[in-house]
Amino acid sequence: MDRPRPLDLLRLFLRIGAFTFGGGMAMIPLMRQELVAERHFLDDEAFVETLALAQCAPGPIAGNIAVLLGYRLAGWAGAALSLLGVAVPAFVVITFIAANYAAWRGQTWAAQAFAGVRPAVVVLIAFAAVRLGRAALTDRYAWAAFAAASVALLLFRVHPLAVVLAAAAASVVRLRLQPTSSGPEGSGEAERQ
Amino acid sequence: MSGVLGELAFAFLLVGLVSFGGGYAMIPLVERELIAGRGWLTTEMFGEIIAVAEMTPGPVAVNTATFVGHRLAGVAGGAAATLAVLAVPALVSGSLALALGRCGQIPQVIAALRGLRPVACAMLGAATLTIFRAVDLDIRSAAIAALAAVALYRRVHPLWVIAGAAGLGLLLF
Structure with a gap:
């Protein structure tokens, strides 16, 4: 796997931060494209683990992913610059809008453009879910966990953090019950520091 | 101040x-x-x-x-x-x-992390549904979604998909 320099991460996350509309979840397809598919900084297994871990910290999920991935790929400087990259475009655009709010309110072009972006973002996230699903849902246990987590999140509105903790605990218990069946299949662990 | x-x-x-x-x-x-x-x-x-x-x-x-x-x-x-x-x-x-x-090298930690993978997929699925509910369901949205799907299937970069969808939004809405 290639290793980016902290400044590479700043550049990448600035681009990701500048072009994702509709909140942090909308950034995930772009992050996967840039970091996994194009630059091979990490694999889908490690990326999908980071997504779930980001739910364990409070605050915007995109910022947490940036810190987790930035540190993993390029240490503390990587973490700081990745977070900066995610936050700065949002800060600049909103500062501009807030400063010109009276003029901005009369405009409809942003709402029109976003009405077009929204259905595309649904498709983007769905594609990312399918591509990551191919990497993550490799056996019957994973599918069962996926089904259980989906039901918990969608039907019972269980808090994401609780779902994450339950899944981690279940997986550790499973390791203890059948230590031979859980050898490393994905390569996500191999390059973890 | x-x-x-x-x-x-x-x-x-x-x-x-x-x-x-x-x-x-x-x-x-x-x-x-x-x-x-x-x-x-x-x-x-x-x-x-x-x-x-x-x-x-x-x-x-x-x-x-x-x-x-x-x-x-x-x-x-x-x-x-x-x-x-x-x-x-x-x-x-x-x-x-x-x-x-x-x-990160402790077996239990590795197992716990692997256990998180399906959850992240479920989260993405749930996010897809949440955003889907906010879409105005009409022919224009459907057309944009269909075009986006074709583009992504053909490995067009997501940035171009977003830019194209914004342009179509300006034209259609």
């Missing part, structure tokens, strides 16, 4: 501290802290901020913090609120990253 900055920073530090589950999770908190608690905003104003935050790039939490901070105390206020809302999340995820770097 510095009093407002301090109060802004404190309020958004709190918001960052207790909002688990992404930017939208902080909305009820902002409502309680900034509208009911401090009277800094009206509910209508906040609704507009959310709408602006949605259609501008970046995490909703950062957008909201910047906007509220800017309305109350200019660029400095926006910066203070933004830094504050990111401070605790950055600290917590930084600690997680550090712990992972130190303990």
Whole structure:
């Protein structure tokens, strides 16, 4: 796997931060494209683990992913610059809008453009879910966990953090019950520091 | 002035501290802290901020913090609120990253992390549905979605898909 320099991460996350509309979840397809598919900084297994871990910290999920991935790929400087990259475009655009709010309110072009972006973002996230699903849902246990987590999140509105903790605990218990069946299949662990 | 900055920073530090589950999770908190608690905003104003935050790039939490901070105390206020809302999340995820770097080789940790993979897929699925519900279901949205799907299937870069969808939105809506 290639290793980016902290400044590479700043550049990448600035681009990701500048072009994702509709909140942090909308950034995930772009992050996967840039970091996994194009630059091979990490694999889908490690990326999908980071997504779930980001739910364990409070605050915007995109910022947490940036810190987790930035540190993993390029240490503390990587973490700081990745977070900066995610936050700065949002800060600049909103500062501009807030400063010109009276003029901005009369405009409809942003709402029109976003009405077009929204259905595309649904498709983007769905594609990312399918591509990551191919990497993550490799056996019957994973599918069962996926089904259980989906039901918990969608039907019972269980808090994401609780779902994450339950899944981690279940997986550790499973390791203890059948230590031979859980050898490393994905390569996500191999390059973890 | 510095009093407002301090109060802004404190309020958004709190918001960052207790909002688990992404930017939208902080909305009820902002409502309680900034509208009911401090009277800094009206509910209508906040609704507009959310709408602006949605259609501008970046995490909703950062957008909201910047906007509220800017309305109350200019660029400095926006910066203070933004830094504050990111401070605790950055600290917590930084600690997680550090712990992972130190303990990432322990079998139990590896197993726990592998157990998280299906959850992340479920989260993405749930997010897809949540955003899907906000789409106006008409022929234009369907056409844009279909085009996006074809483009992504042909490995067009997501940035071009987003830019194209924005252009179509301007033409069609």
